Amino acid sequence: MDNLTWTGSLGTILDPILFILVTILAISIVVQIIMSLFVEAPTLQSNPDGSLIARGGAYGLVSKVTNWSFLGTVAVLAAYLIGGVVMPYGSAGIVGAMAKQFLPVWIALIVTYALSIYYKRRLGLYGKLFDSTVGMIGFGLVMFWVFTAIFAGVFDLIATHDPLAQEAVMKNKVPGTYIRGAEDEGLWPHYLLGGDNLARDNFSRMIHGSWVVVRIAPLATMFAFMVGITLGLPAGYYGGKLDTFLSFLANLILAFPVILLFYLLVTPEMTQTGLPSFMAAVLFLFPIIFVTVLVNSRFHTQPPKRNIILGAALFVMVWLYLSLISQPVTVIDFLPASMDLFNIPGGILVVFVSVVFVNSPTVFRIVRGLAMDIKTRDYVAAAQTRGEGPWYIMLWEILPNARGPLIVDFCLRIGYTTILLGTLGFFGLGLPPESPDWGSTINEGRRLLQIYIHPVLPPALALLSLVLGLNLLADGLREESLKD
C-alpha cells in the first residue's frame, strides 16, 4: 500500500472544479457586499395580475451567481463524501477514507433529520428549529460531534487506532502515511491525519476527544443550571436581604479571573486536601433539593401521590448522589463497595466541579433577572390570590415562562463550557496528560507548531466547529422562540 494523498483519484476531477467554484463564490460575495453599499437593494414589484417580479439588475445578477456557486460548492463537497463512502478504501484519498469512517454518523444524521423534518409540526420548539437555516446548520454540527462521540466512545466504531497506542515509526508523520507492516499486526494501514510527537494517531485522538467533551460539558452545564435556578428563583422572587447576600456571593465568584480559580482548584495538591470532594458534595445536593421542592410544591395537597413520586425520585437520586460523592481513597469514603454504583476518577471530578462552580453564578444572575421581571405579571398575581405557595409560583408559574431565554442560554453555555474544558487542557490542568481531549492535544502540539502543524489543527478545528454549532443552534432557537 502507498501513502494516501488528500483526495486521491477523485481529486483529479473534483479539485479544479472546487477551486474554481470557491473562487467565484468568494469574489461574488465581496462584489455583492460592496455593491450593496452603493446600489439600492432589489425590490419586489407587484404586477396588476397579482404576480411578483424581482427587479434584479446588476445586483440581482451577482446575487444569482452567489447562490449558484454556493450550491455548486456544496454539491462538490457532497460528491467528495459520497465518493469516499462508495469507492473502495484508499482510492478517494484521506478525505474519502475519513468519510467512510464517519459512515455511521452520516446515517444517524440523515435519520435524525428525516424524522425531525417529517414530524416537525408536532415537536414544539425543537420542530420549529427546522424552519431556520442557521438553526439547522448549527444542530447538524452539534449532532455530528454528539454522534461521533457516542459511536466512538460507546461502540468503538469510528476511530481507526487506539488513541493512546504508539507506533514508533509514525512520529510526526504527515497525514495519510502508510504504516509499514501494519497488516501483519492487524492494524489500520494508515494514520489518516498523521502522527503526533509521541507517534499516536491524530485522527483517533480527535475522535476520542469528542467523547471527553460530550460526557462532561452538557452534564456540567445542567448541574450549573440546577444550582443557578434553585438559588436564582428565590433571590429574584423574594428580593431583600437574601437577594443582596446571594448576589454578593455570585459577584464574588464572577470577579475571580477564571484561570486563577482553575489554577487554585484544579491541582493534584487540591485533590489531596479533599476540597473538591466537599464542593461536589454541596453542588450535587442542588438537583435533589430542586426535584424535591418541584414535586412537593405541586402535589402537597395530595399527600399519598406526593409520597410515592417523591419517594421514588429521592431513592434513585440519593443513591446516585451517595455513590457519586463517595470515592475510595479520598476524604469522603463511607459507602461499602457493594453499594457504590460508580466511581469518577479524581481528575475528572475536580474538573467537573470547578466548571460547575464557574458557570453557576452567571446562570444565577440570568434566572434572578428573569424572575424579577416575571413576578410582576398578572398570572403571578392570580396565583398569589389563589393562595398558592411561593415555591409553587416560582417553579410552576415563573420557571416555565422563563424557559425561552434559558434554553438559548443553555446552548451557549455548553459551548462556553467546552471552551473552558479546552482551557483546562491547554494549561495541562486536571485531565491526565495523555488524555485525548482537544485542549490537552493542542497544548502538546503547540511546542512543535512551527514545524509540524498537523497534530494541532484537527483538535483546534473540531473544537471550533462544535462551539460554532452550539452558537448557531442558540441563534436559531432564539430566532424561532421570538416568533411566538
Next chain:
Amino acid sequence: MGLFIIRRLGVMLLTALCLTFVVFFLTNLQPNLEKLAKTEASMRMSDEQVVSWLENRGYNRNVFIKYGEWLGVVPGYVIEDDEGNVRGRCIPSGGTVEDASTFCGVFQGYWGFSTVFKDGVWEIVTVRLGLTAWLMFYVMLVMVPGALIIGVLAGMREGSKLDRSLSTVSILTTATPEYVSGVVFIAIFTSSAVGLKWFNGSATSATDDITFVNFTLPVMTIALYGMGYIARMTRASMTEVMTAQYIRTARLKGVSFRNIVMRHALRNALIAPFTVIMLQFPWLLNGVVIVETLFNYKGFGWTLVQAAGNNDIELLLGVSVVSVFVVLITQLISDIGYVFLNPRIRIS
C-alpha cells in the same frame, strides 16, 4: 451619585478582602505548603524536615494570623530556629531584628517577596502590568473600532446580505477561543509547513521593542475573540435604534440614509456597546493569560501562570488583588458611564 459611588467602593473593598482571603486560604493549604517547601529547599526532604522548614518560616500557623500579617494589621512574626537563626517577616534582607518594623503588610505598602522571581512583588507586578498594558492598548485599538464598525454596518440594514455576512463573521469569532485562533494563526503565518513566515510565532522580543512582526499575532488573537461579542451587541443596539420613531421621521423628512446613520442613529446606538466594552475587560484578562502563555510574552498573564504553577503565595495574592480591582473598577466605570451617556437617566 456621590453616595452611590461610595457604596460601590465599600462593596469593592469588601469583595477584594473576601477574594484575597480565599486565595490566601487556598494557597496556604497543607499540601500546597509542602509542595512549596520541596520546590524551594530540596525535593528529597523528609517529612520532618518539611515541617521544620515551614515552622521556621512561619508557615505553620493559624491562617487568619498569617492573613492579618499580610494585610499589615497583625505584627509580623519573628522566629528563632534550632540553630539560632532568626527569621522575621519584617526583617529586611541582610538586616537584623532591630531594623524590623512591627507591622509590614499591604497597608504599609509592603506586598511581600516572590519566591519564584526572587524579587519584590510590587516591582514584579508593576513591570509586568506595564508590558500587558501595551498589549491591551493595541488590542483596544484594533478591537473597539473594528467591532463598532462591523456592528453598525450590520445593524443599519437588518437582514441584508451585508448584515448576514458580518453576523456570520461575528458568530465565528465568538466561537473561536484564543487558544484555537492563536494556534491557527501560528500554523498559517509562522510555520515552515505553510511557508508564509510573515510574523513571529513568539512575542518575547516585544518586551523590549514592539514591532509589527512580533506583536500582530498576539494582538489579533485577543482582539478577534472579543470583537464578535461587542459587534453583536452593537448590531442589536443599532437595529433597535433604526426602527425608532425619530429615525422614521428623519427619513420622511427626506434626510439621506448616510446622514440618518451618521448623525441621528449612531450616537444613540453606541450607548449600550460602551457598557459591554467595559465589561469585556475581565474577559480580556483571561485572553491575556492564554495569549501570553502561547506567545511567551512575559507580561501579567504569564506572571499569573508562573505564580500559580509554583504556588508563589505572595505574588499570587498581588496578582489577584490587581485583577480583582481591574474587574471591579471597570464595572464601576461602566455603571457611571452608562448614567452619563444616557440622557434619559441623566436628566431625570
